[in-house]
Ligand SMILES: O=P(O)(O)OP(=O)(O)OP(=O)(O)OC[C@H]1O[C@@H](n2cnc3c(O)ncnc32)[C@H](O)[C@@H]1O
């Protein structure tokens with residue numbers, strides 16, 4: 001089974017590898033377009049980005065494409081992190097799962113609303129350039145209890161699990 005993750009971000013690739021290694025799926029990280037803005041601003045946009053990435057993998061000839069997308073969602077309480085995943089098969093089966101959500105601190109939300117990508121805001125907030133490829137905002141603001149890879153690994157379990165339920 002040739003499986004691709006629609007991203008070169010090691011935090012995303014690792015989260016898929018962790019889950020599918022044991023079922024014998026080979027995984028590659030590939031560059032595909034999300035066809036949404038670099039910083040999605042709603043659940044819908046984030047979910048679409050995940051789906052488009054998964055479809056992009058199928059267009060490249062893989063049997064299964066997995067798309068993982070990070071975004072934010074405005075609520076009455078403030079700006080929440082929003083994460084989505086989608087798994088698409090070459091036969092056209094499509095699955096969705098969303099990831100954990102946490103409220104972002106005001107200081108971070110202000111910069112994101114003003115137009116800076118969350119990854120860049122987090123890089124200056126933590127003084128670590130590649131934080132989005134490591135523990136991510138979710139890791140930082142959960143004191144390391146749930147890293148970006150942990151969070152996406154849960155999404156991938158939900159995706160692969162739904163796929164297996166159907167088989
Ligand atoms: O290379 P890709 O796959 O695009 O990986 P990315 O880190 O840019 O991730 P997304 O496009 O899915 O996320 C959109 C933006 O939100 C940022 N982001 C989302 N979740 C994050 C998190 O937990 N920590 C840091 N940045 C995050 C991310 O860095 C981007 O600026």
Ligand SMILES: [Mg+2]
Nearest residue numbers: 034038039070
């Ligand atoms: Mg991105």
